[in-house]
Amino acid sequence: xxxxxxLKLAAAxxxxxxxxxxxxxxxxxxxxxNLFIDELAAIKGRIKGAVSSSxxxxxxxxxxxxxxxDLNTIDEMPIYVDGADEVNHYLHMxxxxxxxxxxxxxxxxxxxxxxxxxxxxxxxxxxxKFPLPxxxxxxxxxxxxxxxxxxxxxxxxxHDFVTDNGNIILDVHDLAIAKPVELEERINQLPGVxxxxxxxxxxxxxxxxxxxxxxxxxx
Ligand code: 5RP
Numbered sequence: 612x613x614x615x616x617x618l619k620l621a622a623a624x625x626x627x628x629x630x631x632x633x634x635x636x637x638x639x640x641x642x643x644x645n646l647f648i649d650e651l652a653a654i655k656g657r658i659k660g661a662v663s664s665s666x667x668x669x670x671x672x673x674x675x676x677x678x679x680x681d682l683n684t685i686d687e688m689p690i691y692v693d694g695a696d697e698v699n700h701y702l703h704m705x706x707x708x709x710x711x712x713x714x715x716x717x718x719x720x721x722x723x724x725x726x727x728x729x730x731x732x733x734x735x736x737x738x739x740k741f742p743l744p745x746x747x748x749x750x751x752x753x754x755x756x757x758x759x760x761x762x763x764x765x766x767x768x769x770h771d772f773v774t775d776n777g778n779i780i781l782d783v784h785d786l787a788i789a790k791p792v793e794l795e796e797r798i799n800q801l802p803g804v805x806x807x808x809x810x811x812x813x814x815x816x817x818x819x820x821x822x823x824x825x826x827x828x829x830x
Contacts, residue, residue, distance in 0.1 A: 613823060618823075621821040622820065625828070626726055626728045630692075631689050634689050636661055636662070636690050637690065638691075639711070640668050640694075640711035640715060641709045641711075648675065648677070651677065655677050659680075660677060661679055662721075667709070688718075689723050691722035691724070693706070693715055693728070694728055695727050697735045703791040703809070703810065703811040704738075704811075705739070707808030708744065710780050716806050724816045725815045726815070727819065738788040744808040745781045745804055747779050752779060754803060759783050765783065767781065
């Protein structure tokens with residue numbers, strides 16, 4: 612029986628097969644991505660470098676002497692590699708458990724292909740058991756929370772946490788997410804919301820899913 616960490620490592624290793632030569636690639640955030648960065652270090656001579664989605668990933672990339680580029684200087688990025696808190700069969704995701712959702716969404720949007728790396732515990736029929744993270748501008752906290760209650764959720768402020776952009780996170784419990792694209796659009800339209808952790812409009816293109824029986828590649 613493989614541990615969760617061993618499964619994450621298996622997904623991270625498999626994802627190396629998607630890394631093209633001489634490219635700048637997008638890098639997500641989280642414990643699965645940390646393992647991917649460590650694996651990437653072994654083949655770093657094959658790539659030009661990375662665009663990072665968080666201060667934490669930037670620090671880890673730099674510790675491995677992998678060049679980190681400002682997104683504004685890059686006009687082509689073939690892949691973005693990131694984990695997820697939940698991913699469904701349509702490859703819609705909930706992300707933001709680490710609080711890096713906004714930069715993750717930006718870097719993902721700039722990439723041609725989103726490669727999601729995950730262990731089987733993340734693969735679900737319906738999104739929403741994991742509380743949906745939403746990055747909110749601090750002055751809008753109460754207003755946005757009230758609007759989220761109207762949508763049927765129970766928002767909880769993430770304590771002692773400030774995003775890399777200086778904002779807060781509301782984690783929304785008890786949302787039954789039957790229509791991820793519609794809900795993502797609806798929440799993102801609320802004034803004060805920077806972005807929500809639903810990645811459905813721009814879903815993953817490839818899911819590298821580590822299971823006890825082996826690693827599967829789903830599209
Ligand atoms: C961070 C994220 C992560 O991708 C997500 O939380 C999964 O993290 P982990 O690989 O540690 O389970 O969205 O904002």
